[in-house]
Amino acid sequence: MKKKxxxxxxxxxxxxxxxxxxxxxxxxxxxxxxxxSAEETADADAGSSxxxSAEEEEVALIGSSDDPNxxxxxxxxxxxxxxxxxxAEAAYQKVNPxxxxxxxxVSASSDVENAITLAGSSGDYSQLTDIVLFQxxxxxxxxxxxxxxxxxxxxxxxxxxxxxxxxSYSTFDGTHYGMPVDNGAAIFAYRTDILEQAGYxxxxxxxxxxxxxxxxxxxxxxxxxxxxxxxxHNGDDLPYMMMQAEGASQWKDGKANLVGNDTxxxxxxxxxxxxxxxxxxxxxxxxxxxxxTIIGDQVAGVFNGNWIIPxxxxxxxxxxNWVVTTxxxxxxxxGYAANGGSSLYVTSNxxxxxxxxxxxxxxxxxxxxxxxxxxxxLTNGGVISCYGPAGKSDLYNQPDEFFGGQxxxxxxxxxxxxxxxxxQSDYHYDLRTLVGNLITNVINGNDIDAEIENAQSxxxxxxxx
Amino acid sequence: MIQxxxxxxxxxxIFLKKGEKKGGVILNKGRSIQAKQQAAGWIFLAPATxxxxxxxxxxxxxxxxxxxKKGSSANMVWQTPIYHNYExxxxxxxxxxxxxxxxxxxxxxxxxxxxxxxxxxxxxNNRDLKFRGAFRTMVxxxxxxxxxxxxLIFKSLFATQGLINTVLMNLGLISENINWLGTTGxxxxxxxxxxxxxxxxxxxxxxxxxxxxxEYSVYEAAKIDGSNGWKTFWYITVPLLRPTIVMTAxxxxxxxxxxxxxxxxxxxxxxxxxxxxxxxxxxxxxLGVGVAKFGYASSLAFVVFIMVGxxxxxxxxxGDVRD
Numbered sequence: 001m002k003k004k005x006x007x008x009x010x011x012x013x014x015x016x017x018x019x020x021x022x023x024x025x026x027x028x029x030x031x032x033x034x035x036x037s038a039e040e041t042a043d044a045d046a047g048s049s050x051x052x053s054a055e056e057e058e059v060a061l062i063g064s065s066d067d068p069n070x071x072x073x074x075x076x077x078x079x080x081x082x083x084x085x086x087x088a089e090a091a092y093q094k095v096n097p098x099x100x101x102x103x104x105x106v107s108a109s110s111d112v113e114n115a116i117t118l119a120g121s122s123g124d125y126s127q128l129t130d131i132v133l134f135q136x137x138x139x140x141x142x143x144x145x146x147x148x149x150x151x152x153x154x155x156x157x158x159x160x161x162x163x164x165x166x167x168s169y170s171t172f173d174g175t176h177y178g179m180p181v182d183n184g185a186a187i188f189a190y191r192t193d194i195l196e197q198a199g200y201x202x203x204x205x206x207x208x209x210x211x212x213x214x215x216x217x218x219x220x221x222x223x224x225x226x227x228x229x230x231x232x233h234n235g236d237d238l239p240y241m242m243m244q245a246e247g248a249s250q251w252k253d254g255k256a257n258l259v260g261n262d263t264x265x266x267x268x269x270x271x272x273x274x275x276x277x278x279x280x281x282x283x284x285x286x287x288x289x290x291x292x293t294i295i296g297d298q299v300a301g302v303f304n305g306n307w308i309i310p311x312x313x314x315x316x317x318x319x320x321n322w323v324v325t326t327x328x329x330x331x332x333x334x335g336y337a338a339n340g341g342s343s344l345y346v347t348s349n350x351x352x353x354x355x356x357x358x359x360x361x362x363x364x365x366x367x368x369x370x371x372x373x374x375x376x377x378l379t380n381g382g383v384i385s386c387y388g389p390a391g392k393s394d395l396y397n398q399p400d401e402f403f404g405g406q407x408x409x410x411x412x413x414x415x416x417x418x419x420x421x422x423x424q425s426d427y428h429y430d431l432r433t434l435v436g437n438l439i440t441n442v443i444n445g446n447d448i449d450a451e452i453e454n455a456q457s458x459x460x461x462x463x464x465x
Numbered sequence: 466m467i468q469x470x471x472x473x474x475x476x477x478x479i480f481l482k483k484g485e486k487k488g489g490v491i492l493n494k495g496r497s498i499q500a501k502q503q504a505a506g507w508i509f510l511a512p513a514t515x516x517x518x519x520x521x522x523x524x525x526x527x528x529x530x531x532x533x534k535k536g537s538s539a540n541m542v543w544q545t546p547i548y549h550n551y552e553x554x555x556x557x558x559x560x561x562x563x564x565x566x567x568x569x570x571x572x573x574x575x576x577x578x579x580x581x582x583x584x585x586x587x588x589x590n591n592r593d594l595k596f597r598g599a600f601r602t603m604v605x606x607x608x609x610x611x612x613x614x615x616x617l618i619f620k621s622l623f624a625t626q627g628l629i630n631t632v633l634m635n636l637g638l639i640s641e642n643i644n645w646l647g648t649t650g651x652x653x654x655x656x657x658x659x660x661x662x663x664x665x666x667x668x669x670x671x672x673x674x675x676x677x678x679x680e681y682s683v684y685e686a687a688k689i690d691g692s693n694g695w696k697t698f699w700y701i702t703v704p705l706l707r708p709t710i711v712m713t714a715x716x717x718x719x720x721x722x723x724x725x726x727x728x729x730x731x732x733x734x735x736x737x738x739x740x741x742x743x744x745x746x747x748x749x750x751x752l753g754v755g756v757a758k759f760g761y762a763s764s765l766a767f768v769v770f771i772m773v774g775x776x777x778x779x780x781x782x783x784g785d786v787r788d
Contacts, residue, residue, distance in 0.1 A: 110752075117757045121538035138755055145537030145756045233647075234733055284625070284647045285733065292626050429754050437737030458558060465535045465544075465761070 075133035083381030091369035120146035130350035157365025183386035184341030185416035194300040217279035226300040230293035233282035236436040245335025249422040305339035532763035550764035586672030616730035675709035711784030
């Protein structure tokens, strides 16, 4: 009797988990299948393959809606992009009370990319949401390879309010496909209280050369124990941002420009020197970067896209002591850069293209709802607009106590307009990985010139098919 | 099963032909009974066969075709020359690193794990041991943990500010935190330790099952002949466990060659791709970074497939005692 009961329970548990697994991977499509087959064979164990498939990321999007006034949108980051979209929905509802925005939160930007890959592979775009949020550095590649997945905006926004750098991502052959959302302008923030202990002020770190920066950072490190900057070395954006601050690129005429590029070499040397001095912490991964170095109070400086601000604010003890300034350069002029950022794109699955375009231009595109949208997005999600006029609002010009009363948001919008447009590439992230490896190897004592040549030949290898 | 099914059907075909030639009524009747039985066999076999064909073999064939193409999945075109993807593999430094890493894991981890498993099995097979069941459960327990979870737990244990460093610091064994996952040597070691922790119990269960099939009287006879523990183990247990050892070795080799979760979740292949595995690299090529290169990824997958095939074949030959 006992045995029977036990076996019944076991069967029940198995049935439930099997159902859950099917529900998860059934819609995950070919991505899920490829993933789980690799795991399954590695396991040779039915039990664990069932639970691993249940863990798989859900990449399927929710598709479109039958309701003529409802748009669907897929986006990531509940603390950042989602509040911005909710703000836009609320603003647009004032002119179109029936309007509804169904927001699907995905766990990472790669979920949207994989959903496009999936739809493009099968030729079935019906599961795409009307609008997707897409990373700027990837959109060009996906636009070229999956041209059927997108449709242009049918209504013009106030394009003059955006920087050329930002629009260069979302415009193809002169046609606007995307609506920029957030501002990727980089900030270099310092802790005034720690600099003071070492006898410096923020002015000592504004408009200086990297050499001087390294020198002073070493003093700060010795006197206070704080490093002056950290970065997720698994996706190391430092070389890119530092190059952009110089107005230089790692690309030239569509090809990687590493060998013989003195600016590039100097910048790598700065990073390596900083890492060896302990003034730049290269974290192993993202969570170590944010949780250990920034929130864990190990650094007296943060250098990244301004979307890092919500992370910085989680270290409440440091409140009031941060000040944002510009980026050092090799020559000593004040540097401006941008990193990250994304835009909203209308997919080919959207049957309500006019509604979608109208919604986007009214809110994010500088229409009548723009100020309201961007103000609410800043308040609720810390999303800083890249639409210039939005920076003129009262809210943007309010001092932020976390930054010791600095009008940091207006400053960032202002800085964003100074960012020089540099040559971009579809292979941005491939190169980022290779340059990250290059830095690791040089820190470990390899010859810098040989490593640069190696990175150059590897990116060339990646680019030829 | 499929093979024997084939034999049966060809037999019946010959029979059928004979029957037709002679055209006898009795023969016809006999044939129909046999044919009915064979048909039943085929009906039972058919669903599995058809499903395996559609779900496994057909995609494999498709993948091979894909491995000769390039371009995005929406618009794939043939490579020129058609074998170019395979040619490219030879020049792909990252893949060669990945291959090296995978074989390093294989060579270091599999022997340690299997030896540990067999020793544990031997210990836990002892009839006089108390709480045997409890110990067995404990050793097997890691296998109930999903791969991703355990990889993430190991990652937090070995983080720069993680538990391992804290413990070692407090014991005074190290003077400053070790960057376990950020240094090539230690990162590889952590992956291997993780693999051993996760899979030893799993292999032990096979050995336990194998040991239980060995007659106890064999051991008694050995004892009477004056054989000590080591000799008993080496001359009786190991030879009798041979089929099990071969099976676990094949499974472990196969599994290690397709190692994925640990590389992705523990180290993400870093630092600078020195811990990346082949499967992880294939995944990176297909869905990891930017637009998928399914063509090249398929050709890589085929190379791994061939490697697994060759190793399994060698293993079978080595383990085969019949000749």
